[in-house]
Amino acid sequence: MKRFDSAAGIMRTAQRVLAGGLLMALVAACSLEPQYKRPDMGVPSAFKETPEALQHEGTWKAAQPSDALERGQWWTIFGDETLNKLEEQARAANPDLKAAAARVRQSRASLDVARSAWFPELDAGFGPTRERLSPASQGLPQNADVPPMTLWRAQATASYEADLFGRVGSNVSAARADSQQSEALYRSVQLALQADVAATYFALRELDTEQDLFSRTVALREEGVKLVQRRFDEGEVSELDLSQAKNSLASAQADAVGVARQRAAAEHSLAILLGKLPSDFSFAQQPLVPVTAKVPPGLPSALLERRPDIAAAERAMAAANARVGLARSAFFPKLDITGAFGYESAGLGELFMWSSRTFLLGPFAGTALSLPIFDGGRRKAQLTQAHAQYDEDVAQYRSQVLTAFREVEDSLSDLRLLDDQIHAQNDAVDAAKRAQHLSQTQYREGQISYLDVLDSERSVLAAERQASQLTGAQAESTVSLIRALGGGWGDMSAPKAIDLVDSDSSGTSKVTKQ
Template identity: 70%
Template sequence: MKRFDSVTGWTRMARGALLSGLMLSLLAACAVGPKYQRPDVQAPAAFKEAPAANAQNEGTWKVAEPADDAHRGQWWTIFGDAKLNDLEQQALAANQDLKAAAARVQQSRALLASARSAWFPQIDAGFGPTREHASPASQFLPQNSGGVATTLWRAQTTVSYEADLFGRVSSNVAASRADAQQSEALFRSVQLSLQADVAANYFSLRELDTEQDLYRRTVALREDGLQLVERRFKEGDISELDVAQARNSLATARADAVGIARQRAASEHSLAILLGKAPADFSFPETPLDPVTARVPPGLPSALLERRPDVAAAERAMQAANARIGLAKSAYFPQLDITGAFGFESATLGDLFKWSSRAFLLGPIAGTALTMPLFDGGKRKAGVQQANAQYDENVAQYRQQVLIAFREVEDNLSDLRLLDDQIHQQNEAVAASERASHLSDTQYKEGEVDYLNVLDGERTVLVSQVQASQLNGAQAVATVNLIRALGGGWGEVKAEDVGAADPGGAHERSPNYPRS
């Protein structure tokens, strides 16, 4: 290492470093790579399946300004169900998929911090001896001179810095930032899916409770019918055929009731997993479903592009891919690495920290190492082509995600519209079947018809009642799915009103949401 003892030399080096810094700042402004612009998508003016505006429900929900990170509030409270509210809070606090998504956000933020570290110099410190033998030529000695081997003690600080020429570091930071934003959008997507899954599973479970209640009453009714048939058989009024038919009908109803119980058990276990609990630690009391009357206005299709977190995540992926095009193009241009070492060196440990032992080293070429790529067999060209193709792929995926979002909204709007009519017609069918069953039972007791008519009437009543129950369940689930398809609920909840359920304030977060 060359010794440096002149104060004037230090001043000269400081001036040189300042000039180099100014030149590097100008070069860093020469960033390469395309400027990101959101691709155009064809957004319809209105949803085809949207119903006409209803003044009665106009004030229930408010369409917010498009923003995928806006606070959506506790949208499930529109159902007015305290038990559902409690289950949603349990899921947000303990669901393992949500915790995993929160951990992925933390990972992406750490990667962003790592990328940003390239904007700053890397400083290290070292201490220790080195054994050196300089060549005769480096010491201006004759060729036959053997030279002298020396031991040097060094205590020095090393500094390395990559100048952000042509935006290589900036492009990497921009890509990492977009990746972090995509991870946060995916977290909100997982969160919304969890909330919707809990609500849909809850309503499905209650619909099965309604079916269980129907089969329980049907079994009790057919047990009474069997007793009546057996009494009349003993009295000689009917043949044994009626008894066999009554017993078959009762056994069938009991078997169907067991099948519903089996479905309910599986649904209860699924709900337990969503809540982050083992099925053995969770039980839900039987609660028949009440018809859901909440109605959700869909708003404008253009707002959907900003509100849905999965669409936002697809757009963030495009931003990251766009930044990586600039990163790939920067490989065509020079790379400037600045290195330096400052400290003390001495032949003996006792003289190491004396003022006369100070020394420095600034890079191999006037304080910098400028690397200019010349030939790489097409590697850089292939890197740019790959980055462009990756961007094109993300654009196509974004547009496809937008189309899927529009389809999901239209599907659930049509479901709700048609379910209203179907439920009305099914309720009329239930009333008619109950009337027909009552008439069959009366006529059988009077001896006008055989018992097969009674069984057919009871079967028709049960089938129509089960179908009505399933339609009510489908309507509740479709309402939840519409909210999911729209990107969540709307709400103007203030940050100070959110409390522990939203530690970030600006975002809707569960207690698991990673803090910035």
């Protein structure tokens, strides 16, 4: 009979443990995190400024767009080997990109910290404790003599917080979204760097074109001064013509120096983007070749997933949404499970004897299950703060989307109008050159003054310089469009890891995959 009662007791105990475990599992599965949904945005069916010629054809083929897709080396569409080398140098040495890569590693480490809460924490310790217990703790009179004692301990402890009401899960979800946001921001910094290198490179080459133009203009005006000087010496023209010719030459030389100053500043900017000291970098003069690459904008709906800055804003919303659940869980009970097992003795020699063993199951102080009752409104304020943070991130996401569409439309309109402007400017250059040729002929025949010749030369210089600047603007607008669209894309699969450019303690660049 006793055996039957004992067995029945064991069964009842097992049932209680099982029931308690099932109850804990159900409570742990009950997450208070709101269901996350990305806000709907009114996306047009097509970009307003898309040129008709680009609506059905282009250099790139649009695949299934996503922020996680590998962008590839989009700058190679320009077919410029010098630019290709500069982009690789910037990727390997730019300090801003290295800082962004370090932030990604920090966020991944923070995610690992949050995930560690899924597992129990184990510790081991060894050492003596010198203590004197009070008479009351030993059931003795108040004035009883309780001598101090040394107690040696060697024990292992384990602690674990049960994931009640999704407290741990919400924290992990928030950390995961933070990590994904950091990776998206890394891609955004990388894209910005690539675009800045390309834009600065084209601006530098446009200034090289202007320098070449001024070199030819100065040489032409030097010949003009010689011609007027010869005619002045022969008494055919007055000193006024000679003074005007010399003034025109000096003005062209001064303007050439101004362009050289702008070029030096652009060269220094490019050096910084490449992670180099300006004193250690020089760029050979290389006039700009007109950019002929045509970039189809694709579908507006793809822009929301292709732009890394939009993806970062969306991940910030997801993190804020998870933190709302974390703030809600603070209103519900919290369960901390602790335990310890080891040895205790008054002497070191008897410490590891089996009779010296000790164990503890439950909290060292207080209770295992704690229920919040009153905190002066702290938890309520934290929940309000979490909701407000989520609302702020939603507004920032919408603003980021609107900005992205504006940047695409701006770049498309720039390219469309620049084509017309460049064609008109080329006609103006041809007309100015024709007028210059006629004025020089008429001047040699004595039909007009040298002032008319100078006017025609200034018109040619202004027209050619404007044409050069429009060609540079076209190249930079093409880069701006690619950047606004989120970089290059094509038939590429999502990468398994982000390539992070890192450097070791010696400063040597290396690439890590995480």
